[in-house]
Amino acid sequence: MTDSVALWFRTYHTAPAPRLRLVCFPHAGGAPTAYWSWARELPEDIEVLSACYPGRQDRLGDPYAPSVHAMADEIAAALAVLAADGVPLALFGHSMGSVVAHEVTLRLGAEHGVRPVRLFVSGSEAPHRREREESAAADDADFLAELRQLGHSSLADMDPGLLELVLPSIRGDNGWD
Structure with missing residues (x-):
């Protein structure tokens, strides 16, 4: 595993010959452990990776990402390295994680030529309907x-x-x- 992949993802089950990698993106304030149980519940040939955003778990000392765009750029680059072995990717994001997963999917295709087989999202409006609300x-x-x-x-x-x-x-x- 490269440094960029190890920085961004935690793997709770490594499949010897995965037929699919499911990459999960936590909600706002969430950590990779939100998905640790998924690895036990899914078939053994599905490898579950969970994104570890800066400021979470073992990255607690890292500064928070300045924007979803900056974070998506780095995550997409790391996933492109991982996808080089030909194992198909599917992305899942919940709430804020759905926004991150969507932005990563866009960058994977446009900048790295990697097309995930699926993008699953929950707990968020569609990107074209999403309104940015500022907290006062x-x-x-x-x-x-x-x-x-x-x-x-x-x-x-x-x-x-x-x-x-x-x-x-x-x-x-x-x-x-």
């Missing part, structure tokens, strides 16, 4: 209130120490251009 919340309390209003009620019950750890990544994802 200046402090954490107001930002959390906005998130709770959007249905993220689990944040209300989160341990304060854990909330302090995940809140910067959620804010970082919210600040993309």
Whole structure:
């Protein structure tokens, strides 16, 4: 595995001769572990990779991506290297991850000549219907209130120490251009 592939992806099951690689993209504030159980649930010849965005898990010290576009450029380049072995790619993204997966798919085709066999998305409007909403919340309390209003009620019950750890990544994802 090259450095760029190892930087961007975590593999929870390596198939000796995969017939497909399913590349998963987590939601805002999410981490690759959101998909670790998928590797156990899918057939053994499907290799599951999960994107590890900067500021998550073992990349906790890395600065957040300045934009979805900048991140998609780097991820697409890493996937192009991985796709050189001829194993077909399918991409799945949830919520913000669906936006990342879509942008990566566009770049894979246009810049690297790699065409994923499928793009699966959930929890987000279609790109041509998506409106960018700017968060006006200046402090954490107001930002959390906005998130709770959007249905993220689990944040209300989160341990304060854990909330302090995940809140910067959620804010970082919210600040993309």
